[in-house]
Amino acid sequence: MTKQVQQLDRVIIRFAGDSGDGMQLTGDRFTAETAEFGNDLSTLPNFPAEIRAPAGTLPGVSSFQLHFADHDILTPGDAPNVLVAMNPAALKANLSDLPRGADIIANSDEFTKRNLAKVGYTESPLDDESLSEWRVHSVPLTSLTVKALEDFDISKKDAERAKNMFALGLLSWLYHRPVEATIRFIESKFAKKPDIAKSNVAAFNAGWNYGETTEAFSVSYEIKPAKLAPGIYRNISGNQALAYGLIAASVQAKLPLFLGSYPITPASDILHELSKHKRFGIRTFQAEDEIAGVGAALGASFGGALGVTTTSGPGVALKAETVGLAVTTELPLIVVDVQRAGPSTGMPTKTEQTDLLMALYGRNGESPIPVVAPATPSDCFAIAVEAARIALKYRTPVMLLSDGYLANGSEPWKLPEIDDLPDISVDFTTESNSDDGTFLPFKRDAETLARPWAVPGTPGLEHRIGGIEKADGTGNISYDPNNHDLMVRLRQAKIDGIDVPDLEVDDPSGSARVLVLGWGSTYGPIAAALRRVRKAGGQVAQAHLRHLNPFPKNIGEVLKSYDKVLLPEINLGQLALLLRAKFLVDIISYNRVRGLPFKAEELAGVIQDVIDSE
Amino acid sequence: MSESLNGKGLALIPRAEAKQTMKEFKSDQEVRWCPGCGDYAILAAVQSFMPELGIKRENTVFVSGIGCSSRFPYYLNTYGFHSIHGRAPAIATGLAASRPDLSVWVITGDGDALSIGGNHLIHSLRRNVNLNILLFNNRIYGLTKGQYSPTSEIGKITKSTPMGSLDKPFNPISLALGAEAGFVARTLDSDRKHLQSVLREAVAHRGTSLVEIYQNCNIFNDGAFEMMKDPETRDAITVRLEHGQPIVFADQAVRLARTGGVEVVPRASVREEEILVHDVHNPDPSLAFALSRLDEPAFAHVPIGIFRSVDRPSYDQLMNEQVAAATTQKGQGSLTDLLHGGDTWRIG
Numbered sequence: 001m002t003k004q005v006q007q008l009d010r011v012i013i014r015f016a017g018d019s020g021d022g023m024q025l026t027g028d029r030f031t032a033e034t035a036e037f038g039n040d041l042s043t044l045p046n047f048p049a050e051i052r053a054p055a056g057t058l059p060g061v062s063s064f065q066l067h068f069a070d071h072d073i074l075t076p077g078d079a080p081n082v083l084v085a086m087n088p089a090a091l092k093a094n095l096s097d098l099p100r101g102a103d104i105i106a107n108s109d110e111f112t113k114r115n116l117a118k119v120g121y122t123e124s125p126l127d128d129e130s131l132s133e134w135r136v137h138s139v140p141l142t143s144l145t146v147k148a149l150e151d152f153d154i155s156k157k158d159a160e161r162a163k164n165m166f167a168l169g170l171l172s173w174l175y176h177r178p179v180e181a182t183i184r185f186i187e188s189k190f191a192k193k194p195d196i197a198k199s200n201v202a203a204f205n206a207g208w209n210y211g212e213t214t215e216a217f218s219v220s221y222e223i224k225p226a227k228l229a230p231g232i233y234r235n236i237s238g239n240q241a242l243a244y245g246l247i248a249a250s251v252q253a254k255l256p257l258f259l260g261s262y263p264i265t266p267a268s269d270i271l272h273e274l275s276k277h278k279r280f281g282i283r284t285f286q287a288e289d290e291i292a293g294v295g296a297a298l299g300a301s302f303g304g305a306l307g308v309t310t311t312s313g314p315g316v317a318l319k320a321e322t323v324g325l326a327v328t329t330e331l332p333l334i335v336v337d338v339q340r341a342g343p344s345t346g347m348p349t350k351t352e353q354t355d356l357l358m359a360l361y362g363r364n365g366e367s368p369i370p371v372v373a374p375a376t377p378s379d380c381f382a383i384a385v386e387a388a389r390i391a392l393k394y395r396t397p398v399m400l401l402s403d404g405y406l407a408n409g410s411e412p413w414k415l416p417e418i419d420d421l422p423d424i425s426v427d428f429t430t431e432s433n434s435d436d437g438t439f440l441p442f443k444r445d446a447e448t449l450a451r452p453w454a455v456p457g458t459p460g461l462e463h464r465i466g467g468i469e470k471a472d473g474t475g476n477i478s479y480d481p482n483n484h485d486l487m488v489r490l491r492q493a494k495i496d497g498i499d500v501p502d503l504e505v506d507d508p509s510g511s512a513r514v515l516v517l518g519w520g521s522t523y524g525p526i527a528a529a530l531r532r533v534r535k536a537g538g539q540v541a542q543a544h545l546r547h548l549n550p551f552p553k554n555i556g557e558v559l560k561s562y563d564k565v566l567l568p569e570i571n572l573g574q575l576a577l578l579l580r581a582k583f584l585v586d587i588i589s590y591n592r593v594r595g596l597p598f599k600a601e602e603l604a605g606v607i608q609d610v611i612d613s614e
Numbered sequence: 615m616s617e618s619l620n621g622k623g624l625a626l627i628p629r630a631e632a633k634q635t636m637k638e639f640k641s642d643q644e645v646r647w648c649p650g651c652g653d654y655a656i657l658a659a660v661q662s663f664m665p666e667l668g669i670k671r672e673n674t675v676f677v678s679g680i681g682c683s684s685r686f687p688y689y690l691n692t693y694g695f696h697s698i699h700g701r702a703p704a705i706a707t708g709l710a711a712s713r714p715d716l717s718v719w720v721i722t723g724d725g726d727a728l729s730i731g732g733n734h735l736i737h738s739l740r741r742n743v744n745l746n747i748l749l750f751n752n753r754i755y756g757l758t759k760g761q762y763s764p765t766s767e768i769g770k771i772t773k774s775t776p777m778g779s780l781d782k783p784f785n786p787i788s789l790a791l792g793a794e795a796g797f798v799a800r801t802l803d804s805d806r807k808h809l810q811s812v813l814r815e816a817v818a819h820r821g822t823s824l825v826e827i828y829q830n831c832n833i834f835n836d837g838a839f840e841m842m843k844d845p846e847t848r849d850a851i852t853v854r855l856e857h858g859q860p861i862v863f864a865d866q867a868v869r870l871a872r873t874g875g876v877e878v879v880p881r882a883s884v885r886e887e888e889i890l891v892h893d894v895h896n897p898d899p900s901l902a903f904a905l906s907r908l909d910e911p912a913f914a915h916v917p918i919g920i921f922r923s924v925d926r927p928s929y930d931q932l933m934n935e936q937v938a939a940a941t942t943q944k945g946q947g948s949l950t951d952l953l954h955g956g957d958t959w960r961i962g
Contacts, residue, residue, distance in 0.1 A: 032957055181957060230962020244953060251949050258712045278940035280947035283712055283933055288737035295701045296708030302695055303713040325698050415953050456693040456716050459672045464688050466696025476643065
């Protein structure tokens with residue numbers, strides 16, 4: 001049977017199932033195949049905090065969305081063209097996101113009376129007319145998988161569990177994906193269980209063959225590779241890029257990395273990743289709590305290591321006092337906050353940009369620290385190196401604000417040339433810095449205002465530092481009022497004087513009167529929205545902040561050169577508050593705090609409204 | 615596994631080239647404790663003890679938390695870090711784990727170590743990083759002006775407990791033994807010879823050593839340990855633990871009790887072989903724990919000396935061995951290989 005092949009420029013697929021159905025793995029593998037094929041892509045996993053919520057229920061639904069195209073894309077996509085629903089709950093939870101006319105591939109085996117009842121369906125939507133506006137492909141994925149594996153010496157349960165590989169095989173056929181790497185992946189993942197490995201490969205192949213032979217799918221789709229800048233690429237998630245960036249920082253700084261961390265969603269993968277790379281001299285310490293994590297990192301910094309702690313919002317709250325100690329002792333430290341929905345426990349697996357003000361001001365006393373934020377998953381690499389550069393050069397804790405969307409989302413990453421990475425090495429102080437031969441631990445560099453970093457083991461420079469106010473220069477305990485005023489101002493001036501690149505503005509028209517400003521993970525959705533607006537003839541400029549403290553020196557000038565500045569944030573206007581206060585600019589704030597990234601279509605509407613109101 | 619460092623707390627720390635003096639270990643800072651404070655005696659004992667170790671002064675670090683005792687690092691001419699309340703063990707852990715060439719000391723008090731920092735204390739003990747923790751126990755909050763502490767006796771009348779405190783105190787020795795500590799000892803601020811003999815053993819232990827030092831706060835809890843100092847009473851209550859020796863004091867002796875613990879009985883009433891012989895290396899901590907309970911009710915009998923000294927590999931050693939093993943097995947990390955690992959593809 002010859003099947004029709006249709007060309008598409010882009011597709012958005014969402015895999016959805018029970019949290020035990022292996023949807024994240026299925027999505028990951030489909031992404032790897034897509035990356036290998038050469039499409040541009042962007043992914044969005046979405047899963048519950050519960051590891052295994054009750055099977056078949058709405059809270060237990062886990063999904064993975066992948067957007068891939070023959071051109072460069074900026075977001076995981078607003079609405080799926082294809083939904084793979086492994087059970088009725090997955091269908092019900094995702095149907096409202098699905099535009100009319102989209103494809104639904106449903107595992108009909110799971111649409112049993114019991115499973116339907118769990119989510120409040122009285123009739124199977126596969127059998128009645130309720131899905132008539134979508135193209136439904138009802139496929140008995142479970143029983144087809146079990147049948148395909150009947151010759152294998154595995155339990156029925158193990159056979160059923162391979163249904164996600166059957167689905168992956170089917171989708172791989174449908175979109176002409178290369179399969180060899182997936183087969184190799186399955187074989188290596190189950191290397192210790194050869195029967196399981198063979199049966200999963202068989203299920204995957206059965207899914208592919210089913211697509212090719214069944215009449216249920218008459219069309220398959222081709223999406224040509226994207227024309228991206230020349231180079232070597234790999235697919236990477238934000239957390240992995242961040243871990244690699246920290247390793248690169250350690251190499252470029254010529255300092256051993258010490259990570260003190262306590263497991264917390266969605267930051268734990270950075271701890272896991274770094275723990276695998278001990279041969280870079282990396283020490284990872286799983287502490288008894290968040291406070292010990294940052295304390296150990298600061299202790300290691302005192303000893304001359306690149307001290308890092310990784311956490312999410314609740315952890316930052318606990319670490320605040322130690323970060324203040326790092327501020328006043330002026331030691332390098334990197335604090336990574338992978339933001340999640342708050343307050344308190346909030347929604348651990350959902351994304352938010354609500355920790356900006358805490359990062360800047362969430363400590364006692366005047367305790368300024370630099371804050372940086374990556375714009376995309378792969379930018380987490382560069383921003384980690386930048387955080388280390390600032391921390392080491394200025395002897396200060398630096399807050400790095402990633403978020404759940406960047407952490408778990410992935411995109412192709414053009415690998416940097418190692419030779420292009422900045423040299424961020426610093427010299428430890430080894431000699432006295434005063435005329436009388438004593439060591440003055442708080443005598444500052446005239447240009448950077450950084451204090452000398454003399455590590456234990458250096459003879460003649462023995463000194464004591466601590467949380468009590470220190471006399472300028474000597475670092476001895478001081479309660480002198482004028483000295484305190486001086487030290488407060490010096491610490492502030494040091495942070496204000498950090499060298500930060502200028503804010504770049506993208507305005508293809510050259511005559512835009514509206515600027516859309518963003519920070520952190522909103523880069524992709526804003527840029528995608530701007531494309532739509534510009535395509536429709538709208539003139540609009542874009543600027544994106546990676547440095548939140550200090551701001552780029554030209555930011556005030558940029559803000560004042562537009563009639564209107566629109567600032568979308570996944571919070572209630574935290575950056576807008578700062579910009580209004582510092583630059584007296586009437587920022588137009590656009591805020592949604594739903595635990596999800598912005599949709600490009602939604603932002604495009606907001607931007608167009610602002611342009612139209614000119 | 616590399617060569618065992620058990621019992622060699624100073625093995626990786628560079629030796630001083632010349633003989634050092636007590637004076638070299640004194641900093642130029644004016645000591646600011648209340649006149650008559652027990653901390654002075656401890657400071658002098660430590661300053662005069664340090665040269666004996668023969669390690670480089672610059673490889674010595676004192677880390678402290680918050681409280682009167684935590685000012686200690688300012689008065690020693692070594693590297694020092696006066697940190698925040700309760701967190702000194704955590705900070706010292708990062709330092710000692712990443713720098714096995716340093717002799718790292720933690721100076722803490724009963725409030726700092728057992729109240730706000732209780733979590734870090736117990737985890738350092740079980741983890742066994744190469745630290746010497748000196749816990750100054752004065753059974754009161756001094757720096758905040760006299761509230762009861764987690765080692766104050768029940769019913770303590772203080773500013774925050776005008777009708778008496780309600781909570782049962784910690785016994786720091788029992789707590790440390792319960793937290794899997796490898797080295798646990800108790801000594802007294804005023805007994806320099808005993809204090810230094812305990813420090814000597816604590817330093818030799820590679821891993822976390824906990825030394826509880828009874829310390830008099832002459833302002834808010836004066837005379838808390840007077841019974842152990844007064845010549846009239848001290849010998850009758852102080853039980854000096856010595857490894858390999860029968861546990862006897864005054865005219866009393868310690869033997870196994872039928873209840874499972876240990877008990878104090880008149881020496882004349884027991885045969886010599888019934889008297890418990892102290893074994894600091896006993897792998898089973900039960901007897902050490904039982905000895906720590908001789909202090910119930912408070913000051914009935916107070917054992918001092920080393921309760922337990924049992925070697926096991928220290929955390930820092932194991933951590934550094936993993937780093938070394940990863941490097942030996944896979945070679946030193948290459949950034950290019952790291953970034954180009956996984957599935958890559960070329961465009962253009």
